[in-house]
Amino acid sequence: MSLTPTEQRQFNDLGYLVKEDIYTHAELQPLKVALTALIDRTCATLQEEGLLGEEIFADEPFETRLGALFKANTEAGERINSAIMGHGGGGFKEQAMLDFLRHSPLVSCIESLVGSEIIGSSVYRIRPKAPGYTRGAVPWHQDSGYFLPHCDSNLIVTCWIPLVDATIDNGCLYVLPNSHQNGIVRHYTGGQGGYLEIAEEDLPKPEPIVVEMPAGSVLFMSNLTPHASFENTTDIVRWSIDLRYEHADAPNNIDEHPKDFDPERDPVTMACYPGEGDFVIQDPRHPEREVTDIEDFQEIRMRYERHPARSPGRGWTPISEQQA
Numbered sequence: 001m002s003l004t005p006t007e008q009r010q011f012n013d014l015g016y017l018v019k020e021d022i023y024t025h026a027e028l029q030p031l032k033v034a035l036t037a038l039i040d041r042t043c044a045t046l047q048e049e050g051l052l053g054e055e056i057f058a059d060e061p062f063e064t065r066l067g068a069l070f071k072a073n074t075e076a077g078e079r080i081n082s083a084i085m086g087h088g089g090g091g092f093k094e095q096a097m098l099d100f101l102r103h104s105p106l107v108s109c110i111e112s113l114v115g116s117e118i119i120g121s122s123v124y125r126i127r128p129k130a131p132g133y134t135r136g137a138v139p140w141h142q143d144s145g146y147f148l149p150h151c152d153s154n155l156i157v158t159c160w161i162p163l164v165d166a167t168i169d170n171g172c173l174y175v176l177p178n179s180h181q182n183g184i185v186r187h188y189t190g191g192q193g194g195y196l197e198i199a200e201e202d203l204p205k206p207e208p209i210v211v212e213m214p215a216g217s218v219l220f221m222s223n224l225t226p227h228a229s230f231e232n233t234t235d236i237v238r239w240s241i242d243l244r245y246e247h248a249d250a251p252n253n254i255d256e257h258p259k260d261f262d263p264e265r266d267p268v269t270m271a272c273y274p275g276e277g278d279f280v281i282q283d284p285r286h287p288e289r290e291v292t293d294i295e296d297f298q299e300i301r302m303r304y305e306r307h308p309a310r311s312p313g314r315g316w317t318p319i320s321e322q323q324a
């Protein structure tokens with residue numbers, strides 16, 4: 001599976017593309033099983049701490065269980081979310097995650113967009129948007145708002161992948177089409193949910209497209225495509241994963257150790273998101289560089305958890321200081 005020329009054109013012209021059936025239901029299953037096991041372990045810890053009673057909704061399906069936990073005990077729900085999202089959101093680093101990142105139909109599609117040498121961006125996130133989760137809605141932004149400015153001219157492809165059908169009601173994504181070719185828009189820090197936010201008056205003008213999509217489809221976006229998602233008003237948890245990939249020429253920290261990272265260094269010498277570890281997904285000339293072993297993958301991720309190397313960021317103004 002790869003992207004057809006028409007699909008590539010749509011991605012380049014509109015800044016987004018949806019392709020269905022990149023993961024079958026069976027191929028989503030290992031990740032759902034691993035996430036369920038993590039929920040079970042976290043419930044056991046919360047019970048030991050006296051924060052959760054007997055009821056852990058073990059018989060509820062994956063789609064609704066975390067929502068039921070949130071409804072019964074918001075504090076426990078928030079703790080389970082933190083366990084899933086971990087440090088910066090990319091804390092989940094089990095075999096099922098590495099397999100998901102290396103899923104060959106997806107990697108072939110990425111190859112159509114960035115070429116055959118592919119870096120997995122450190123910034124992958126699991127987002128269980130449970131009803132009642134206060135940081136579920138993500139305001140309008142471009143992913144480049146989070147990356148350092150010298151990466152604006154590099155294509156970093158975001159793949160947004162729902163693990164359950166994503167609908168308007170459960171908080172699917174919205175994108176602004178045709179808005180990725182005019183560079184970065186002003187963002188503010190401390191927007192809705194604590195995220196970066198583009199103010200209403202700075203938003204590019206096209207009408208937003210609502211991207212409802214079945215589980216296992218992939219929404220491909222560029223790092224300059226404005227997108228947002230809103231509240232989940234259903235009982236279904238809108239589970240999704242967002243992965244990012246770039247060409248090996250784009251700034252990355254593959255061969256860098258975080259203890260050698262100096263936040264005072266000239267930002268143009270840094271990875272696009274220097275706070276977490278990038279990894280090689282595909283290198284046809286040097287396949288030995290590809291991260292295929294779970295221990296190697298975990299080592300890369302944990303290096304950065306042990307030595308947090310914060311991104312100097314872009315110096316956006318806080319939204320509280322926005323001029324009227």
Ligand SMILES: O=C(O)CCC(=O)C(=O)O
Binds near residue numbers: 242
């Ligand atoms: O999943 C969401 O609701 C927001 C995702 C997002 O903003 C992103 O992947 O950059």
